[in-house]
Amino acid sequence: MIDLSPRIVLRSRSSVVRLMVPTDANFMGNVFGGQMLMEIDKVAYVAATRHSSRTCVTASFDRVDFLRPVYVGQVVEFDAWLTYVGRSSMEIAIEARAEPLLGGPSYHVVHAWVTMVAVGDDGLPVEVPPLQLATEAERTEFEAGRRRMEARKRTRNADPPPRAPVAPAPPVAGQ
Numbered sequence: 001m002i003d004l005s006p007r008i009v010l011r012s013r014s015s016v017v018r019l020m021v022p023t024d025a026n027f028m029g030n031v032f033g034g035q036m037l038m039e040i041d042k043v044a045y046v047a048a049t050r051h052s053s054r055t056c057v058t059a060s061f062d063r064v065d066f067l068r069p070v071y072v073g074q075v076v077e078f079d080a081w082l083t084y085v086g087r088s089s090m091e092i093a094i095e096a097r098a099e100p101l102l103g104g105p106s107y108h109v110v111h112a113w114v115t116m117v118a119v120g121d122d123g124l125p126v127e128v129p130p131l132q133l134a135t136e137a138e139r140t141e142f143e144a145g146r147r148r149m150e151a152r153k154r155t156r157n158a159d160p161p162p163r164a165p166v167a168p169a170p171p172v173a174g175q
């Protein structure tokens, strides 16, 4: 049985440091966006799992802004924290900063919001502990997160994903 008493943001805040190597990048040395997405997904997963003490799945990546390029040889730190918690879903903000391996100023390269949902052994959503808000900034961010979550629900209901186009059947010989 999971303890459903409120948990503070700092309890689940998570970060990971990653050195960017040639296999992360194209032939010009620019790191692929997909490599960044993989790290974002993993650090968001750790934050959501720490908060909920449950297995979590990625429900959506609804916004990722790549602000500046990332290059091979840079060290990137991904920092994730919960901004909003619903019944079973958690919104996680992720900020990534890059800096040269040998030192130098770091700069903000990516910002993303990811929604993770806690699931039980049957894969169905389960309740998670609420977020205990400790500062005015956390309360403001939580209200903004609530609005974003409501907007996501409206979009999901009003704007279902498109179906892949189906190629017309080739003409049958002799017809």
Ligand SMILES: CC(C)(COP(=O)(O)OP(=O)(O)OC[C@H]1O[C@@H](n2cnc3c(N)ncnc32)[C@H](O)[C@@H]1OP(=O)(O)O)[C@@H](O)C(=O)NCCC(=O)NCCS
Pocket (backbone or CB within 6 Å): 057, 058, 059, 060, 085, 086, 087, 088, 089, 090, 115, 117, 119, 123, 124, 125, 152, 153, 156
């Ligand atoms: C995410 C998932 C568990 C939701 O299950 P569901 O039966 O649709 O659940 P519900 O409609 O009851 O929604 C449960 C919660 O998820 C949220 N949710 C569902 N789909 C969502 C989406 N696309 N984006 C954001 N939140 C979503 C709901 O808002 C709800 O939040 P709340 O409990 O805090 O109010 C289910 O769609 C799933 O398993 N998806 C695959 C996830 C996965 O495997 N990810 C890895 C990719 S390989």
